[in-house]
Amino acid sequence: xxxxAVIMAGGIGSRFxxxxxxxxxxxxxxxxxxQTMIQQTVNRLNGLVKNENIFIITNKExxxxxxxxxxxxxxxxxxxxxxxxxxxxxxxxxxxLIAKKDPDAVTLVLPADHIIEDEEEFHKTLLNAAKFANxxxxxxxxxxxxxxxxxxxxYIQIDEKEVSDGVFKVLNFAEKPNYSTAxxxxxxxxxxxxxxxxxxxxxxxxxxxxxxxxxxYEGLVKIQxxxxxxxxxxxxxxxxxLVKKISIDYGIMEKSTRVYLTKxxxxxxxxxxxxxxxxxxxxxxFGNAKVGKVYNESSKNSFIYSPEKFVAVIGVDNIVVINNxxxxxxxxxxxxxxxxxxxxxxxxxxxxxxx
Amino acid sequence: xxxxAVIMAGGIGSRFxxxxxxxxxxxxxxxxxxQTMIQQTVNRLNGLVKNENIFIITNKExxxxxxxxxxxxxxxxxxxxxxxxxxxxxxxxxxxLIAKKDPDAVTLVLPADHIIEDEEEFHKTLLNAAKFANxxxxxxxxxxxxxxxxxxxxYIQIDEKEVSDGVFKVLNFAEKPNYSTAxxxxxxxxxxxxxxxxxxxxxxxxxxxxxxxxxxYEGLVKIQxxxxxxxxxxxxxxxxxLVKKISIDYGIMEKSTRVYLTKxxxxxxxxxxxxxxxxxxxxxxFGNAKVGKVYNESSKNSFIYSPEKFVAVIGVDNIVVINNxxxxxxxxxxxxxxxxxxxxxxxxxxxxxxx
Numbered sequence: 001x002x003x004x005a006v007i008m009a010g011g012i013g014s015r016f017x018x019x020x021x022x023x024x025x026x027x028x029x030x031x032x033x034x035q036t037m038i039q040q041t042v043n044r045l046n047g048l049v050k051n052e053n054i055f056i057i058t059n060k061e062x063x064x065x066x067x068x069x070x071x072x073x074x075x076x077x078x079x080x081x082x083x084x085x086x087x088x089x090x091x092x093x094x095x096x097l098i099a100k101k102d103p104d105a106v107t108l109v110l111p112a113d114h115i116i117e118d119e120e121e122f123h124k125t126l127l128n129a130a131k132f133a134n135x136x137x138x139x140x141x142x143x144x145x146x147x148x149x150x151x152x153x154x155y156i157q158i159d160e161k162e163v164s165d166g167v168f169k170v171l172n173f174a175e176k177p178n179y180s181t182a183x184x185x186x187x188x189x190x191x192x193x194x195x196x197x198x199x200x201x202x203x204x205x206x207x208x209x210x211x212x213x214x215x216x217y218e219g220l221v222k223i224q225x226x227x228x229x230x231x232x233x234x235x236x237x238x239x240x241x242l243v244k245k246i247s248i249d250y251g252i253m254e255k256s257t258r259v260y261l262t263k264x265x266x267x268x269x270x271x272x273x274x275x276x277x278x279x280x281x282x283x284x285x286f287g288n289a290k291v292g293k294v295y296n297e298s299s300k301n302s303f304i305y306s307p308e309k310f311v312a313v314i315g316v317d318n319i320v321v322i323n324n325x326x327x328x329x330x331x332x333x334x335x336x337x338x339x340x341x342x343x344x345x346x347x348x349x350x351x352x353x354x355x
Numbered sequence: 356x357x358x359x360a361v362i363m364a365g366g367i368g369s370r371f372x373x374x375x376x377x378x379x380x381x382x383x384x385x386x387x388x389x390q391t392m393i394q395q396t397v398n399r400l401n402g403l404v405k406n407e408n409i410f411i412i413t414n415k416e417x418x419x420x421x422x423x424x425x426x427x428x429x430x431x432x433x434x435x436x437x438x439x440x441x442x443x444x445x446x447x448x449x450x451x452l453i454a455k456k457d458p459d460a461v462t463l464v465l466p467a468d469h470i471i472e473d474e475e476e477f478h479k480t481l482l483n484a485a486k487f488a489n490x491x492x493x494x495x496x497x498x499x500x501x502x503x504x505x506x507x508x509x510y511i512q513i514d515e516k517e518v519s520d521g522v523f524k525v526l527n528f529a530e531k532p533n534y535s536t537a538x539x540x541x542x543x544x545x546x547x548x549x550x551x552x553x554x555x556x557x558x559x560x561x562x563x564x565x566x567x568x569x570x571x572y573e574g575l576v577k578i579q580x581x582x583x584x585x586x587x588x589x590x591x592x593x594x595x596x597l598v599k600k601i602s603i604d605y606g607i608m609e610k611s612t613r614v615y616l617t618k619x620x621x622x623x624x625x626x627x628x629x630x631x632x633x634x635x636x637x638x639x640x641f642g643n644a645k646v647g648k649v650y651n652e653s654s655k656n657s658f659i660y661s662p663e664k665f666v667a668v669i670g671v672d673n674i675v676v677i678n679n680x681x682x683x684x685x686x687x688x689x690x691x692x693x694x695x696x697x698x699x700x701x702x703x704x705x706x707x708x709x710x
Contacts, residue, residue, distance in 0.1 A: 306683060311684075312683070312685070312697040313685045316687055319685070327665040327667070328665070328667070330669070330685060
């Protein structure tokens, strides 16, 4: 079994402004520790996937950063999409590249910007899922056992009868629920967080795209035929120009009849906001997470990030402070989802230097 | 009657960190409008005191800034003290310089960092006080009619019987009161805010120093004799080395029997904190005072100062944000007095770059 990995690294992470910018989105930032999130994502595959089998799907703006940060990968594995067309196109594109190289490839599809702890359990889960996908031609997702009634994640419902060792048939995909629904999901025991990680043979997902997204499939065939020719870039751009924006979840997973889930029993977060970073960060006795030189006088439960400039905080609780080279964010810790509104404001007012 | 002015500009304004620094204390900053506070203080005397009669008493660190900002004054009028020794020494020193030049000089003693509105009324008040001081050999203070039970100011109690046009005998000086005492003071009608502005003949205050602070007087005589000699700097340093730190209020005003008050019926503030700056600043419909490029989402009653960097504030009320080149302050608006604690922290931790 030859395991490949596709790491999707095209997102902009607008909730991580002012640290995330067009050229330095969330996955290219050091959010936790000394490595960027994409470096952590790639290094987490050590011992499971060979470097030559790891593909990064990114875009023009981010490619230079990716090349610098992942110098250990073959440069031809860092692939740019001409435009962002959501995950179905991204995964389809990566799958034709991999299937052309290795028709039997089993592929792990992974976001570039998630946090995962307990690498051993992570490897065990992926390997088990890869074996099942290889043997069954199934589409396998990783579901995380919910530790709280989180309303920020999608959920996946399973049939509790085990199909194979640790693998279950998926019954339903549920959008981000309201709080009471989330409570019900968690109590039920058969709902899991949708982690956005998938395991399948490249050939299998292409078969399913052929059935459920035939227009995309036609385009992918054109791309596959152009691989290695001088027309490749032109064909790719033309195909992408016509492709519809659709997610792999909505386009395939919610429709396919061969979707499975394997439980991920490791600590996971999609780190969707500064609040999530705060929650995952070590804190002092007053519940403050601090990066940089910070003077604190009776401020509690706050996240203060200011690696360069000295900051004094006096008597302010539950705030997030992100003090970057060119911009400063001060936000109620429970409103960090609204940081994306700043992006809209900057776009409307053409303050592009801050984007 | 020859009117002189002494502007005391040696303070550090530690409550205005991170804008105020050793070399750029509060009086050398543009807190309101396009002029620094000391420029506003000097320009406010236009038409009342000739430039050649305006003396600035400052120190070594601040002198270069003062010279640059007050280029219209004769450079010999910008005088540095070797060390800060509180207001009695400062005023005594300035008085011997002026008395040597003009034995009949009437002197206005003014802080460099206060806000005064209604210049016409200000001039009228000072001129009236100067005439009284000239005729009576009295020590005149300006008392501001209290508009609220402020606990941040000292109060002066008067005998309500008018001694001369708008001039009253002072009965008592009261330290900063607690709230209930302040309420009583305001309701009584015979208590006024101590503005720290004084009017007297240079000769009169020197006579009073001779009586109540004889050691200081001895030193001042030595200084006066050394004026214009090559020993001046050495004598000044030696005298200052022995001078006790004592305020003019405590050393003279609370003891002298010829102390008077004239009512200042103009808008005045000693601008003692960022909260005071907020109160005096124009505000938007949400009660926010903003300087710089600020994105605000449902934050109210806050003061946001960031002339260089873009700031986004989301859902945080009643804060003061001072975003300077090298340091950032975020403070509960009602705790801006505690900003001086940051200075102590920086000193203790030898973070002198931020001082």
